[in-house]
Amino acid sequence: MAAVSPAPFTSPLAESLAPGLLERFGRYVRVGTQSDRDGEGSPSSARQLDLGRVLVADLLALGLDDAVLDADGYAYATLPATISSADGPVPVIGLIAHMDTSPDAPGDGVEPIVHRAYDGGRIELPRGGTVLDPDEIAELRDHVGHDLVTSSGDTLLGADDKAGVAAILTAVAHLLAHPELPRPTLRLAFTPDEEIGRGAHRFDVEGFGALCAYTVDGSELGELQDETFSATEGIVTIEGHEVHPGFATGKLVNAARLAAEIVAALPDDLTPERTSGREGFIHVYEVQGSAAHAVIRTILRDFDDELLAAHGEVLRRTVAEVVAREPRARATVEITPQYPNMRSFVDLFPQVTDAAELAIRAEGLDPLRTSIRGGTDGSQLSAMGLPTPNLFTGGHEFHSVREWASVQEMAAAAATVVRLAEVWTTPEFRGATRA
Ligand SMILES: [Zn+2]
Incomplete structure (x- = not known):
């Protein structure tokens, strides 16, 4: 050349x-x-x-x-x-x-x-x-x-x-x-x-x-x-109920599986890889989990503060819907401001x-x-x-x-x-x- x-x-x-x-x-x-x-x-x-x-x-x-x-x-x-x-x-x-x-x-x-x-x-x-x-x-x-x-x-x-x-x-x-x-x-x-x-x-x-x-x-x-962007962080914490798998029938509540369901249920067009320009997103950047306990870490972003708040509601609603199917599980969603x-x-x-x-x-x-x-x-x-x-x-x-x-x-x-x-x-x- x-x-x-x-x-x-x-x-x-x-x-x-x-x-x-x-x-x-x-x-x-x-x-x-x-x-x-x-x-x-x-x-x-x-x-x-x-x-x-x-x-x-x-x-x-x-x-x-x-x-x-x-x-x-x-x-x-x-x-x-x-x-x-x-x-x-x-x-x-x-x-x-x-x-x-x-x-x-x-x-x-x-x-x-x-x-x-x-x-x-x-x-x-x-x-x-x-x-x-x-x-x-x-x-x-x-x-x-x-x-x-x-x-x-x-x-x-x-x-x-x-x-x-x-x-x-x-x-x-x-x-x-x-x-x-x-x-x-x-x-x-x-x-x-x-x-x-x-x-x-x-x-x-x-x-x-x-x-x-x-x-x-x-x-x-x-x-x-x-x-x-205006930015918040959304941390989802799920508490399951751990039981030896050999004795788990009807008892085990698997927090890791619930975490996977939540991630799968989040809108797939509201991700960084599917948005551009002025569109915001929910980004799941880390999932850690065991049967007893799981944490999903997300960041939420938008140029518009009202839309940012709406993304937070999507996250809360998704968690509530998934966890509602398993009454023995407990989940919290904590959304904290990062920058405006x-x-x-x-x-x-x-x-x-x-x-x-x-x-x-x-x-x-x-x-x-x-x-x-x-x-x-x-x-x-x-x-x-x-x-x-x-x-x-x-x-x-x-x-x-x-x-x-x-x-x-x-x-x-x-x-x-x-x-x-x-x-x-x-x-x-x-x-x-x-x-
Ligand atoms: Zn830099």
Whole structure:
């Protein structure tokens, strides 16, 4: 096959940021940081602190003297403004990325591989028999010539969200090296446990003190997301009656079988694999059971709060109907809120998305306004009073051993952050206040 010519960067700035970004990204993904749904504390897994310490050391080395890893596993730091308060208000703008990786694919021992100038073919990774096939991952076709980063095949890559972490650190290093560039005060936060829906739980919004913030945790080039799912978790617990099977006639009540009946009775068109766009779903993500006791763990999602509540009623009704056939069994359904759709909160402060659009355009890109079939730290932070839409990172196929990222796009994300800082110093945004 003829050699493919390398894909261009989105700007000279992005090109200049790429080597430093790739170096940081490679170091951060090697630190295993999976969060743990069963972990009680914050962070949910101690390994996330390993990356927190690396980031604080990097931030201190850059000269951000207030960099700190707090008791809950959140790393914070401040990049002081270069504009003067004598010339008007100095906005405080937040930049946020999450340190944890998904518990849904192996995340320890990540060894990234850089595939220079991707040729458009199948990428066979050395471990786990993992193949990135453009016939299955259509997006790869749009990335011929890009420098792609993958795992070695037996772990996720961790671009979600270490591409965001690396983009922020790279942008900060660039801004520090260029004090002549106007910038507002930038507050940085690196959060634990985003992947298990707890990324904002111990976030110190007041201490952060920002007017608004951006998570750098999206995917596709130019993406700006200001709408997320509203989310709840539904836990179904079934108590059966265990009896030795040899003496079970007329006595045994098998909780595991009831759990299987419930899962089978849930509407099969209301699943993540059968819905798209703005449709919501009920996702059964774990079933554990014995004859005595079974637990079905589900997540419920919709952009519309009333429809989300209706999905909860479907779950409750299905459980009630199945268990009603076995009066000796007991079942409970516990539905707890996880995060709300950020849209209504972000809309109250339109400057936050306007500034992001300008920054994306300044990088030569068309802003891609999309809604996220998922949530971000920004969903909860927006509801907590910190409007926080989401910016792209250049990572793709998250939560999978096929996860990959484009160096050109990650560099574009870092460059967009640099430009965003400048946008917030322009007269149109500098004096913005929140209602
Ligand atoms: Zn993420």
